[in-house]
Amino acid sequence: MDIKKVMVIGAGQMGSGIAQVHAMAGVEVYLHDLKDDFVQRGMNTITKNLSRQVEKGRMEEAEKEAILARITPSTDLNNAKHVDLVVEAAVENMEIKSNLFSQLDEIAPSHAILATNTSSLPITEIAAATKRPEQVIGMHFMNPVPVMKLVEIIRGLATTDEVYNAIEDMSKKLGKIPVEVNDFPGFVSNRILMPMINEAIYTVFEGVATPEAVDEVMKLGMNHPMGPLTLADFIGLDTCLYIMETLHEGFGDDKYRPCPLLRKYVKAGWLGKKSGRGFYQYN
Structure with a gap:
């Protein structure tokens, strides 16, 4: 065609x-x-x-x-x-x-x-x-x-x-x-990426490390070009939450449960780069 x-x-x-x-x-x-x-x-x-x-x-x-x-x-x-x-x-x-x-x-x-x-x-x-x-x-x-x-x-x-x-x-x-x-919730890219981002948010929520420290570990230790929390801010925390909810609903598995801190930030209007504030502040 x-x-x-x-x-x-x-x-x-x-x-x-x-x-x-x-x-x-x-x-x-x-x-x-x-x-x-x-x-x-x-x-x-x-x-x-x-x-x-x-x-x-x-x-x-x-x-x-x-x-x-x-x-x-x-x-x-x-x-x-x-x-x-x-x-x-x-x-x-x-x-x-x-x-x-x-x-x-x-x-x-x-x-x-x-x-x-x-x-x-x-x-x-x-x-x-x-x-x-x-x-x-x-x-x-x-x-x-x-x-x-x-x-x-x-x-x-x-x-x-x-x-x-x-x-x-x-x-x-x-x-x-x-x-x-194949046609499964999140396909491949977001089924793998979003739970990683969600887990990074849990490490901040539970006081394991600061957002800066989490991102440094993933950049320096796992050779990621951008840390997961910076990436989440760029994607939009509202979008991250929506995809996690889609995964959670689609699979019915609690391993996809969105972190409460992610929900809190979205309710506060801290959506990442597009709103000027997420895990980091943007001018």
Whole structure:
């Protein structure tokens, strides 16, 4: 299947990155969100990223302009009727995603693939909101999208080989390395990463060590480029909590129980870098 035009839904950090890599690969993209302000913020992020590449001599100004010209801002979901692939990168909430996929099923052409960038929710359940579950798939990018090579590709119960192969080929066209993963809560990346972050939070909660000490141990002792608590702040503590709750509910196993300190920070509005305070303070 030849994917020539794509709609990315959600112009936040993930969505703008996903739109950028598609445009860089020569694909026409709609960058869609609910409000024009959100879309413009996403476009500004992409422009800033590309301008940095020009300043570093990795890209010509003309190439930057050509990439930006391939991205069309959108606040009308009906633009999905023009595309071969939709990549949804909206908020991590099953009700919102199900409603969105139900609408997209009505609007997008019958051949179009509907992909979700969900980091933990079941693909099969999202697909059930459509009349084309065989064309629904998980396409989980890593943050920051333009830099990170991995894409987890997750089949739902009904996803066809043809659809899987098309998304695998598309991922390679974007310069990514696709890895096939089955449809379990958290897939592979977050099933392993989030309990590690949660355990790091428990060590602070129980007074074993300070956040700085925990991060130093993991960087110097385990060769991690970034400590788990700094990483949690970058991901967003609300997102970490949501994924831990999804794992806890999905597996019914108390080893995935979110740390009370994580809940407390989220209730306090200490969400990490985006709110200015999490385990560390940000100006």
